[in-house]
Each structure stands twice: as C-alpha cells, then as structure tokens.
Amino acid sequence: MLLAIDCGNTNTVFSIWDGTRFLATWRTSTEHQRTADQYYVWLSTLMEFQKIEADITDVIISSTVPRVVFNLRVLSDRYFGTRPLVVGRPDCALPVEVRVDAGTAVGPDRLVNTVAGHHLFGGDLIVVDFGTATTFDVIDSDGAYVGGVIAPGVNLSLEALHQAAAALPHVDVTRPQKVVGTNTVACMQSGVFWGYVGLVREICARIKEERGRAMKVISTGGLAPLFNQAGELYDEWVDDLTIHGLTVIHKYNTGATA
Numbered sequence: 001m002l003l004a005i006d007c008g009n010t011n012t013v014f015s016i017w018d019g020t021r022f023l024a025t026w027r028t029s030t031e032h033q034r035t036a037d038q039y040y041v042w043l044s045t046l047m048e049f050q051k052i053e054a055d056i057t058d059v060i061i062s063s064t065v066p067r068v069v070f071n072l073r074v075l076s077d078r079y080f081g082t083r084p085l086v087v088g089r090p091d092c093a094l095p096v097e098v099r100v101d102a103g104t105a106v107g108p109d110r111l112v113n114t115v116a117g118h119h120l121f122g123g124d125l126i127v128v129d130f131g132t133a134t135t136f137d138v139i140d141s142d143g144a145y146v147g148g149v150i151a152p153g154v155n156l157s158l159e160a161l162h163q164a165a166a167a168l169p170h171v172d173v174t175r176p177q178k179v180v181g182t183n184t185v186a187c188m189q190s191g192v193f194w195g196y197v198g199l200v201r202e203i204c205a206r207i208k209e210e211r212g213r214a215m216k217v218i219s220t221g222g223l224a225p226l227f228n229q230a231g232e233l234y235d236e237w238v239d240d241l242t243i244h245g246l247t248v249i250h251k252y253n254t255g256a257t258a
C-alpha cells in the first residue's frame with residue numbers, strides 16, 4: 001500500500017491508498033523540527049485507533065517546505081523499509097510537461113495538482129488551490145503546466161490584518177450577512193470574503209481571455225466551497241486534489257496499483 005504525503009507550508013496531509021481507494025487521511029501541522037520517530041508514533045497511533053491494518057510498502061512525498069523532506073525520508077526508510085519518491089527530484093518522472101521560464105522551480109504541490117487535474121478532467125483547466133497561498137495553475141489541453149498566479153492565502157490575509165493593525169482582532173473567514181459591516185469583525189469578514197470572490201472571478205476571467213479559449217475551473221482546499229455559494233466560481237470542487245495527484249504520479253513511476 002501507498003502512503004502519500006502532501007506537505008504544505010501550514011499543514012501536512014497523510015493518506016493511505018490501497019490502489020483503488022483511500023483507507024484514511026490525516027492532517028498535522030507542518031513543523032520542520034518533527035522527527036521520523038515522532039511522525040511514526042503519531043501515524044501508528046491513528047492507524048491503531050481507526051483499526052487500519054495497512055502494510056505500507058511505498059511512500060510518495062510532495063513538499064513545499066524543503067527542510068521537512070529529510071525527516072520524512074527517514075520515516076520512510078526506517079519504518080517502511082522503502083525509498084520514497086519525492087516530487088520535483090530528478091528520479092520522480094511526471095506524466096505532464098512543465099512549460100515555464102528556464103530556472104523556475106514550480107512548487108511541487110502545483111505540479112501535482114496539474115497531474116491530478118489533467119487525470120480527472122483532461123485539458124484546458126484552471127486549478128484554484130486555497131492553501132497558505134491561493135494559487136491558480138493553468139493547464140494546457142495536453143496536460144502541461146504552463147504557468148499561473150500566486151495570491152495571498154485567505155487565512156494569511158486575515159492574519160496579516162490582525163498582525164498589522166492594533167485594533168483588528170483575529171477572526172475566522174465566513175460569509176457575512178451583508179456587504180456593509182456594522183461592526184469590526186463583520187467589516188473584516190466582508191473585505192476578505194467578497195475580496196476573494198472578486199479575486200477568483202477576475203483572475204479566472206482574465207486567464208480565459210488571455211488564452212482565448214474556454215477552460216474548466218477546478219477548485220481544491222477546505223475553504224474553496226465557502227466562496228462558491230452561488231455556484232458560479234468553479235465548475236468542480238475536489239477535496240484533497242493534491243493527494244489524488246500523488247497516487248497518479250506514483251503509478252506512473254512504478255506501474256504499481258498500490
């Protein structure tokens with residue numbers, strides 16, 4: 001069985017794939033100090049608690065934080081007796097082309113989203129991922145990654161307001177009742193909620209215009225559905241698109257089904 005690890009700047013997702021379905025998915029915060037032993041204690045406790053009897057033989061990692069890869073490699077070697085595939089390393093082939101400026105290191109999560117998007121929906125796509133950053137990945141008709149957009153993440157924007165302005169509290173993002181807020185929290189929520197609805201709409205419209213073609217918009221990330229309450233921003237939403245893409249890349253590199 002495959003252990004797929006998607007390590008973002010805020011959270012790391014671990015998922016067990018048996019070749020046809022995910023047996024379990026767990027999240028933890030991303031901390032580069034965490035050792036292989038700590039990961040294993042956490043993972044094996046959850047597996048035991050959920051009575052998951054998985055014989056993990058393969059590991060694949062996508063990490064936007066280079067320094068956590070070392071300990072995840074040790075986890076893989078020491079506890080699962082296998083050398084992990086690491087997206088972005090030369091020995092991990094991708095089933096799609098990457099057509100960007102020479103010397104650009106595209107985030108591995110964006111490459112994995114490209115593979116997943118193309119695998120599930122074919123070509124001419126925009127993948128919108130609401131993570132630490134809000135990213136837009138543009139995928140050509142042949143599945144190639146051809147560039148995109150990086151905007152600040154939703155929670156990051158709210159946190160930045162709170163950090164920079166003494167009178168602004170920490171708030172969670174929700175859809176406000178009205179656009180015009182009559183208290184501080186409602187004003188902040190309105191700015192972020194409607195600001196992101198506008199950001200997504202405008203960026204997708206301009207990408208389609210610039211490329212002169214119709215494109216399907218796929219969204220991922222826990223916050224994505226919140227912004228699509230009128231159902232007009234995206235065509236599809238896939239939770240954990242990145243984890244799905246990792247299983248596709250693993251299969252492409254090994255021919256394995258699990």
Ligand SMILES: Nc1ncnc2c1ncn2[C@@H]1O[C@H](COP(=O)(O)OP(=O)(O)OP(=O)(O)O)[C@@H](O)[C@H]1O
Binds near residue numbers: 010011132226
């Ligand atoms: N209504 C909500 N309000 C606040 N946070 C939410 C809400 N719904 C989901 N979330 C959080 O949004 C985050 C989305 O997860 P996702 O994996 O897409 O990004 P991330 O983990 O924050 O970023 P990265 O992948 O860059 O580490 C999760 O931490 C989830 O708990």
Ligand SMILES: CC(C)(CO)[C@@H](O)C(=O)NCCC(=O)O
Binds near residue numbers: 108
């Ligand atoms: C943009 C993030 C932080 C989104 O997770 C990540 O994909 C990343 O670190 N990218 C590197 C730069 C790029 O993708 O062009």
Ligand SMILES: [K+]
Binds near residue numbers: 008130242
């Ligand atoms: K993510």
